[in-house]
Amino acid sequence: MKDLLFLHAFPLDATMWRPQILALRGRARMLAVDFPGFGAEPLGSAATLDDYADHAARALDRAGVRRAVVCGLSMGGYVAFSFLRRHRERVDALILADTRAEADSPETVERRRHVAEQARRGGAEWMADNLPPLLSDVASANLRERVRVIVRAQSGEAIARASLAMADRPDSRPLLASIDVATLVIVGAMDTITPPASARVIVEGVRGARLVELPQAGHLANLEAPDGFAEALLGALG
Numbered sequence: 001m002k003d004l005l006f007l008h009a010f011p012l013d014a015t016m017w018r019p020q021i022l023a024l025r026g027r028a029r030m031l032a033v034d035f036p037g038f039g040a041e042p043l044g045s046a047a048t049l050d051d052y053a054d055h056a057a058r059a060l061d062r063a064g065v066r067r068a069v070v071c072g073l074s075m076g077g078y079v080a081f082s083f084l085r086r087h088r089e090r091v092d093a094l095i096l097a098d099t100r101a102e103a104d105s106p107e108t109v110e111r112r113r114h115v116a117e118q119a120r121r122g123g124a125e126w127m128a129d130n131l132p133p134l135l136s137d138v139a140s141a142n143l144r145e146r147v148r149v150i151v152r153a154q155s156g157e158a159i160a161r162a163s164l165a166m167a168d169r170p171d172s173r174p175l176l177a178s179i180d181v182a183t184l185v186i187v188g189a190m191d192t193i194t195p196p197a198s199a200r201v202i203v204e205g206v207r208g209a210r211l212v213e214l215p216q217a218g219h220l221a222n223l224e225a226p227d228g229f230a231e232a233l234l235g236a237l238g
């Protein structure tokens, strides 16, 4: 049985992976980490996505796992790229969902600084009231509320630091051609944050990468199309 490491999106925590953990029970050994300051994790001094990648590597150490299939969604995908740079020998295969290889534009960096400032001032409550379009227009009110509940449980300082850490990340496009593990890219067809065009950049850059586009899903495709997402994961686990 393969080990599967889940890396969460911003500004959520590892509980966003609950549908996949339930769906894949008995099919993979799974570890969903909270990044520093998110979920149950203490904040510590982590301030970069590389710190998050090292934090995930330590979680694997504690679980006694040497190599894992690394599955990151959005910010989790950015961390997966860091993990690959820093712990390549521990990556069995890659699953990159609703994410992008490109770095931020100057406008996005500016927006992330604003988010950090507001999250420090208004905490997770401000964030929950000012979410980017994490879900598509067809998502249920119930799912929207579930997402807001997860966001409200986070710390404002963790949100601020993650926002600044994302702004600081490098362009990962130069890394793509060197990826030599099986790579699956998943994207919600209605994702407007990291749209299908960004997924295609990754697929075209990584030799042999496969693309699964989930029709009825926005950015948090694992929550909007949990069955299709789980099916794609099972395909990647072989």
Ligand code: MLT
Residues within 6 Å of the ligand: 008, 009, 010, 011, 073, 074, 075, 076, 132, 166, 193, 219
């Ligand atoms: C996420 O879902 O992790 C974030 O929306 C990613 C981003 O803002 O680039």
